Amino acid sequence: xxxxxxxxxxxxxxxxxxxxxxxxxxxxxxxxxxxxxxxxxxxxxxxxxxxxxxxxxxxxxxxxxxxxxxxxxxxxxxxxxxxxxxxxxxxxxxxxxxxxxxxxxxxxxxxxxxxxxxxxxxxxxxxxxxxxxxxxxxxxxxxxxxxxxxxxxxxxxxxxxxxxxxxxxxxxxxxxxxxxxxxxxxxxxxxxxxxxxxxxxxxxxxxxxxxxxxxxxxxxxxxxxxxxxxxxxxxxxxxxxxxxxxxxxxxxxxxxxxxxxxxxxxxxxxxxxxxxxxxxxxxxxxxxxxxxxxxxxxxxxxxxxxxxxxxxxxxxxxxxxxxxxxxxxxxxxxxxxxxxxxxxxxxxxxxxxxxxxxxxxxxxxxxxxxxxxxxxxxxxxxxxxxxxxxxx
Numbered sequence: 001x002x003x004x005x006x007x008x009x010x011x012x013x014x015x016x017x018x019x020x021x022x023x024x025x026x027x028x029x030x031x032x033x034x035x036x037x038x039x040x041x042x043x044x045x046x047x048x049x050x051x052x053x054x055x056x057x058x059x060x061x062x063x064x065x066x067x068x069x070x071x072x073x074x075x076x077x078x079x080x081x082x083x084x085x086x087x088x089x090x091x092x093x094x095x096x097x098x099x100x101x102x103x104x105x106x107x108x109x110x111x112x113x114x115x116x117x118x119x120x121x122x123x124x125x126x127x128x129x130x131x132x133x134x135x136x137x138x139x140x141x142x143x144x145x146x147x148x149x150x151x152x153x154x155x156x157x158x159x160x161x162x163x164x165x166x167x168x169x170x171x172x173x174x175x176x177x178x179x180x181x182x183x184x185x186x187x188x189x190x191x192x193x194x195x196x197x198x199x200x201x202x203x204x205x206x207x208x209x210x211x212x213x214x215x216x217x218x219x220x221x222x223x224x225x226x227x228x229x230x231x232x233x234x235x236x237x238x239x240x241x242x243x244x245x246x247x248x249x250x251x252x253x254x255x256x257x258x259x260x261x262x263x264x265x266x267x268x269x270x271x272x273x274x275x276x277x278x279x280x281x282x283x284x285x286x287x288x289x290x291x292x293x294x295x296x297x298x299x300x301x302x303x304x305x306x307x308x309x310x311x312x313x314x315x316x317x318x319x320x321x322x323x324x325x326x327x328x329x330x331x332x333x334x335x336x337x338x339x340x341x342x343x344x345x346x347x348x349x350x351x352x353x354x355x356x357x358x359x360x361x362x363x364x365x366x367x368x369x370x371x372x373x374x375x376x377x378x379x380x381x382x383x384x385x386x387x388x389x390x391x392x
Contacts, residue, residue: 006024007375007379008021009021009023009024010024010292010375010376010379010380011379011382011383012024013288013289013291013292013379013380014326014379014380014381014382014383014384015235015329015330015333015383015384015387016231016232016234016235017231017333017383017387018383022068025068025238025291026067026068026071028291028292028294028295029068029071029072029291030066030067030068030070030071032071032076032080032294033066033070033071033072033073033076034062034066034071036076036079036080036083037058037061037062037076037079037098038062039083040058040079040082040083040091040094041055041058041059043083044091044095047091048091048092048095051092051095051113051114052111052112052113052136053109053110053111053112054095054096054098054099054111054113056109056111057099057102057103057107057109057111058098058099058102060107060109061102061107064107069183070105072239072241072262072263072291073101073241073262073263074241074242074260074261074262074263074264075094075097075098075101076262077258077259077260077261077262077290078094078097078197078260078261079094079098080259080260081259081260082094086260087197087260088196088197088199089195089196089197090116090117092113092114092115092116093115093116093117093119093195095113096113096115096119096121096135097121099111099113099137100121100122100123100137103137103139103141103144104123104124104167106141106142106162107139107141108139108140108141109137109138109139110136110137110138110139111136111137112134112135112136112137113134113135113136114133114134115132115133115134115135117133118130118131118132118133118150118151119131119132119133119195120132120191120192120194120195121135121148122175122192123144123146123158123160123167123169123172124167124169125167125174125175125177125186126158126160126167126168126169126172126173126174126175127172127173127174127175127190127191127192128146128148128156128158128172129148129150129154129156130150130191130194131150131151131152131191132148132149132150132151133149133150133151134148134149135147135148135149139160141162142161142162142163143159143160143161143162144159144160144161145157145158145159145160146158146159146160146169156171157171158170158171158172159171173190175187175188175189175192176189176211176212176214176215177215178215178218178219178222178243179219179222180222180233180236180237180240181226181233181234181237182237183237183238183241185218185240185241185242185243186241186242186243187211187214187215187218187242187243187244187245188242188243188244188264189205189211189245193205193244197258197260197261198244198266201244201246201266204246204247204254204266204268205244205245205246205247206245206246206247206268206269206270214245214269217245217269217273217276218243218269218276218280220273220276221273221274221276221277221280222236222277222280223273224273224274224277224338224343225277225280225281227341227343228337228338228341228342228343229277229334229337229338229341231337232277232281232330232334232337235281235284235285235288235330236280236281236284238284239263239284239287239288239291240263240265240280240283240284240287241262241263241264242263242264242265243264243265243266243267244264244265244266244267245266245267245268245269246266246267246268246269247268247269247270248268248269248270248271253268253271253275253278253279254266254267254268255267255268255279255282255283256283257283257286257287257290259290262287262290262291263287265279265280265283265284265286265287267279267280267283272345272348273345274338274345274348274349275348277334278331278334278335278352281330281331281334282327282328282330282331283327285326285327285330286323286327289323289326289327289380292376292380293376295376296374296375296376297319297374297376297377298319298322298323298373298374298376298377298380298381299318299319299322299370299372299373299374299377300372300373300374301372302371302372303317303318303370303371303372304317305317305318305370307321307363307365307366307369307370308362308366309321309324309362309363310358310359310362310363311324311328311359311363312324318366318367318370318372318373321363321366321367322367322373322377322380322381324363325360325363325364325367325381325384326380326381326384328356328359328360328363329360329384329385329387329388330384331352331356332352332353332356332357332360332388332391333384333387333388333391334349335348335349335350335352335353335356336349336353336391339353353391353392357388357392360388364385364388367381367385
């Protein structure tokens with residue numbers, strides 16, 4: 001790939017109005033997933049071998065021809081955080097998560113492991129027993145047996161079968177899913193979010209609605225995007241894999257994503273379809289950002305200045321200025337497209353625009369001032385800047 005082709009591909013990560021390079025997406029994602037697994041084995045392989053056969057399974061998986069959907073899973077972000085000593089998840093729980101994913105994707109094998117502490121684990125969209133401290137799995141790729149022991153000493157056995165591309169697991173709780181375009185996003189509920197990296201969300205998890213009500217709320221937002229901004233439905237569909245529904249309250253909407261949880265976002269559901277659509281677009285922008293900056297950071301580290309952020313109302317490093325511009329500019333463009341398509345409930349998007357245009361202008365002052373942006377930094381910002389100015 002020439003530099004011009006790479007630069008054109010990078011611009012697709014700025015917003016969905018630019019042509020998107022699926023090969024670049026897959027290449028960066030697969031290389032990252034394989035790389036963190038290889039480094040994880042090199043660093044912890046001896047310890048893992050003492051606990052079971054997961055390292056052998058990982059090595060077999062590394063020989064496979066992988067695609068984007070197989071590599072865009074939160075466990076690979078978790079491994080990256082562990083390797084940088086930034087994760088609350090220990091190597092044994094991470095190893096169990098990875099082994100379950102690999103076998104759920106169809107790799108046969110058998111292993112057993114005792115964990116250092118209780119963990120809440122899934123097979124595909126199926127939640128296993130809470131607070132597991134030991135588990136073993138046998139799978140031939142289409143049928144599997146999973147055995148767990150929890151911290152109170154209760155043993156449980158599950159039978160998993162894959163038919164027509166979908167897994168069914170006896171004895172397990174199924175998390176609901178919402179369909180976007182070609183993929184579905186799993187709504188994590190109950191013990192599905194009770195793990196160390198999500199502990200800060202526990203008091204805010206939505207609990208008043210039933211699962212179907214939650215699915216309906218996200219389905220309404222997806223329908224809005226499908227009708228009025230289909231490019232943003234594709235934007236969300238490509239990267240949004242798991243959603244943790246949160247309460248809102250006090251006329252506020254809350255959402256977030258982290259670099260270490262690939263494809264996972266928390267989003268408040270006590271909101272209208274337009275607001276939920278906005279949060280889906282905003283958090284998807286973060287996922288594209290975290291994904292492509294695995295290829296190269298957005299700045300070279302030479303600018304240590306703080307720039308005023310009207311979003312946070314305080315000085316922020318250039319990285320966070322750039323990150324905020326990328327997400328909020330896409331929110332502005334979403335609203336502009338919906339309004340041009342004839343949809344603006346109660347002037348919601350018009351009100352947003354009046355707030356966002358001056359905020360984005362202030363953020364852009366910093367981006368035009370700094371001399372530290374890399375080619376990825378420019379590719380994520382400049383196409384958006386052109387479109388924001390046109391929209392404003």
